[in-house]
Amino acid sequence: MLKRVLSIALTVVLLAGSIGYPAEAAKKAKCSFTKVNLEVGQKKQIKIKNKVKKAKYTFASSKKSVAKVTQKGVIKAVSEGKAKITVKEVVKKKKAKKIGTVKVTVSLGVKNDVPTAEPVTMAPVPTAPAVLPTNYPPVITPEPTEEPSPDPYTxxxxxxxxxxxxxxxxxxxxxxxxxxxxxxxxxxxxxxxxxxxxxxxxxxxxxxxxxxxxxxxxxxxxxxxxxxxxxxxxxxxxxxxxxxxxxxxxxxxxxxxxxxxxxxxxxxxxxxxxxxxxxxxxxxxxxxxxxxxxNESNTTPVTPAPVVRPDNTKNYNRELFVFNVSVGGSYAVESSYANSSMIHFNVESNCANFRGTGVDADWGFSDTRKQFTGQVQSLSARYILEGTDVNGDPCMIYVENNGIDDNGMVTEPTIITDSPEYAWIETAPLHGTVSWGAKLNIHMWTTSN
Known part of the structure; x- marks a missing residue:
């Protein structure tokens, strides 16, 4: 009978072991500490416990003027005060999740008090009267060192x-x-x-x-x-x-x-x-x-920069290039104070001075438009072409076409090129106009001299 009872008990134990119990839930990632006291100049690293594989962890300080934090989570005490370090977990294709906050208190530090010995009274020793100099060297007062201004962007x-x-x-x-x-x-x-x-x-x-x-x-x-x-x-x-x-x-x-x-x-x-x-x-x-x-302390609204109108004081009568643009899709953002859009395009050229195509043929170039309340619309198109110059030599051309669209597009472009033939263009006065045909044609001009 005793053997039978022991046999049944052993069977139950073995079955329990084979069936098992639900696994312990995965532990959540968390900071190794939530509070820290530092003196100016000291450092302390935030370590993440129970890290999730393939996750990234970000660190942001609420007051960088008090405590800075690196991408690896190393806190550096900058000045006296308090700050919070927000730690977030970023997993691909998922919204960043806050996993903790570290409160940082920074102090100036306490100087060590050096004990002062009790003064010892000595018997007076007779001395001869001191002979004082009549001419004193000039005293040079060092210029005060200017304290660096604190960073207002906190x-x-x-x-x-x-x-x-x-x-x-x-x-x-x-x-x-x-x-x-x-x-x-x-x-x-x-x-x-x-x-x-x-x-x-x-x-x-x-x-x-x-x-x-x-x-x-x-x-x-x-x-x-x-x-x-x-x-x-x-x-x-x-x-x-x-x-x-x-x-x-x-x-x-x-x-x-x-x-x-x-x-x-x-x-x-x-x-x-x-x-x-x-x-x-x-x-x-x-x-x-x-x-x-x-800079939260600056309560004066920052106004948009004035729109720069292209120069029209010179006689731009020498055509340099014509770029032919195929317009693609556009994406816009409209607000109560300004509108913006990015118009994507491809570009090529088949003019006398340059023949070539844009280095990105996947509608990657953009004409960026901005218009703030009370201003005309500004435009800025940036693109790079690869081809040959007037001599048939291979070259690259970067174009930054900045201007306005005020009942018509007018620009003042910047051109950078590796063609020795056209190096002078980089510092020449330039002017841009447009015409329409099968495509949008961008004409680049300079003066005759």
Whole structure:
């Protein structure tokens, strides 16, 4: 009987082991700590527990003037005060999810008190009267060191994660400037907006043009100008679109600072059109991230730059090029204070001085239009062609056709080319007009001398 009972018990144990129990639910990712006290200059890394495979984790500081944080989650104490580090989890094709907040308190630090020894009273020693000099050397007062101004852009608006398309990057090495046109995909995350580059004929991509000027041309600046349209949801959960033009400069230390222009149809985010914004570019994984920051202390609305009208004081009577444009689809963003659109096109040329086609034949070039309240409509079309010059030699031409559409299109173009035959064009006065035929024809002119 005892053997039978033991046999039944053993069977039950074995069955229980074979049947098993539900697996423990996967643990959620979380920060290794939620509060930290630091002294100015100290660093502390936020580590993520229970990381999700193939997920990315982003870190954003509410006050970079107090505490900065790197893409790897390293906090650096900058100045006395308090800040919050928001940590989010980004999984492909899913909305970024907040996994935690780290409260940072930064202090100036406490100086160590050095104990002072009790004074010892010594017997007075007679001394001879001191002989004082009659001529004193001049006292040099050092100039006070100017304190660096604190960064006023302390409120984080959104982070734009840029993934460059390695198959769509084009360059032109001109005599005055080295031009790079790079296409990219963007994903945006933040407390005010979440979204991605708008899908369409360009495959959901934007483009940035980098102009690296040589020598003293344009003061040797390295200029950036990115343009794209994104779609997503605003801080109220409403679907919306944004047109973003981000103009920036790269400084000698490699820092890139931008000044974004934002046009959105979100009623909740209309204030972005006149807010004092600044972009900070840094490396992120296999791409870049642009943190858009807001100077909340500046309550004066930022007004749009005046539209620059093309020059009409010269006699532009010498035609250089004719570019033939096939117009494709367009995407627009309309707001209460401005309208914008991006008109996609292909381009070719078969004129006497140049024969060639656009390097992107997939409707990737854009004519960008902007019109703010009280202004005429501005236009800016950017494209690169590859072909042969008047001598039959291979060459590349970059065209940036800036102008206005005020009952007719007139432009003042910039042309950069690697053709020695046309190097002079880069610094020549230029003028653009249009005509219609089977295609839209862009005529480029200069003066006779």
């Amino acid at each position: 409120t984080h608006v959104m982070s734009i994660y840029i993934k460059e398309n390695a198959n769509k990057v084009y360059t032109v090495n001109g005599s005055t400037c080295y031009v790079t046109m790079q296409y990219f995909h963007a994903e945006i995350d933040g407390d005010y907006f979440t979204g991605t580059t708008q899908t369409g004929s360009t495959g959901g991509e934007g483009s940035v043009v980098i102009k690296d000027y040589k020598g003293n041309y344009n003061n040797g600046e390295k200029q950036y100008c990115a343009r794209y349209i994104v779609e997503g949801t605003d801080d109220t959960g409403a679907p919306c679109k944004m047109f973003i033009e981000d103009n920036g400069l790269e400084y000698e230390d490699g820092t890139i600072i931008t000044k974004p222009i934002i046009i959105t149809n979100s009623k909740s985010l209309a204030w972005l059109g006149s807010a004092d914004l600044s972009g900070r570019v840094s490396e992120y994984d296999d791409g870049k991230v642009i943190d858009i920051m807001w």
